[in-house]
Amino acid sequence: MAATSAGKTYHHGDLRNALICAAVDLATEGGPERVVLREAARRVGVSPTAAYRHFDGRGELLRTVRTHARRELAAAMERAAAREPGADDPGLAAERRVTALCRGYVGFAVEQPGLYRAAFCVPGPAVDEPLPVRPPAEPEILAFTLLREALEALAGQGAARPGGRPATAAAAWSAVHGLSLLLVDGPLRRLSAQRRGVVVEATLAMVVSGAAVG
Amino acid sequence: MAATSAGKTYHHGDLRNALICAAVDLATEGGPERVVLREAARRVGVSPTAAYRHFDGRGELLRTVRTHARRELAAAMERAAAREPGADDPGLAAERRVTALCRGYVGFAVEQPGLYRAAFCVPGPAVDEPLPVRPPAEPEILAFTLLREALEALAGQGAARPGGRPATAAAAWSAVHGLSLLLVDGPLRRLSAQRRGVVVEATLAMVVSGAAVG
């Protein structure tokens, strides 16, 4: 996330992007509250008001960072799933994928607390129902989509209550999201890596057992 | 939470409390970010800097609000548990208590989103391990303590893995906490009351099934 450098011209040439990079850096360092318009401008070497040529204000800058952070989160989940062995065994594949995605989610939160918090700062787009709208869905909540699809695949094997599916996905999301926040920001933030692992695994067990029930 | 009124004397008489009430009102209305020193002082009818005679600064005021909010949260949980019928049947009592506490938790979050968010704003005291330290524990994280004890009672019946107990409590907490945030602040905030109920129940089912496993 190094700012794109340009000559010392009056016109920057790529200010919008440079500001986004600076803002992402800020969020990475200290979370959404540290995303400050003036500071981003300072880092890029431009006057504070220049940012207004490219963003509606701090709010839009922050929303842009949020989008970036959500993409990173989803990417981390997919990386974790891809890294997962055992995708060959079709019997276990579904469950392994779910747990891998969840580990990727929590792992991202723990390793990038600032970005993770930024991913859920200002209220973004909301869903009307946690249902399995497959086709497009907003790319915004990609993390949820990944999780939901994996859970459907898992439930598809067993015989789960039909109406319970989307709610189950929401429950799983709740678990990993809540766990992440407790670990990053909350009362569990001081857990040793080992204990943290134990809690993560317990949560995953809960999610999987819940998927079987739901 | 009405401010304690006093005559128009130079000395307020109970400024600290009045400021706390005003700050709690602010948090109730708009969450922790709306807890602004100057506004609280304004509402109490006092100059902004007067607050510094009673608080170290905005931070301490906010921390005081947080403590208040956490107490309210725990109280709401206990009310919900007390309201729960079926405490007579010892076989179901434990499970019912767990679900009632969780419903109380989420219910408080949904009904008092501002206060709920304030309860987890600035990082408060953290636990070293999510273990069943029975005796005192910090009264801060009372909500967690309530949940943990109820889960222990539940697990005490079945034969759960001994080491898994505290981690199970953390997992359950993660679920209700995450669900609350998604409903209050996050992508699930637009769910109708009915759908919300479905998601809550699915999450509770997951928590209970997880307690059986853990």
Added chain:
DNA sequence: CTGGAATGTTCATGCGGTTAACTTCGGGCA
């Protein structure tokens, strides 16, 4: 009484968001 400790007040500083008015550049059109 009276003097100091509490408790409030007024000023002043610095930061961050945002708007208004002015400046510089780059590129398309006469």
Added chain:
DNA sequence: TGCCCGAAGTTAACCGCATGAACATTCCAG
């Protein structure tokens, strides 16, 4: 080719907030 306009930056200024310093008013203990 040269000029002019609009995009992209700049400076100046306003407002609200947190906070510190110095001053004012009360209250109460001795």
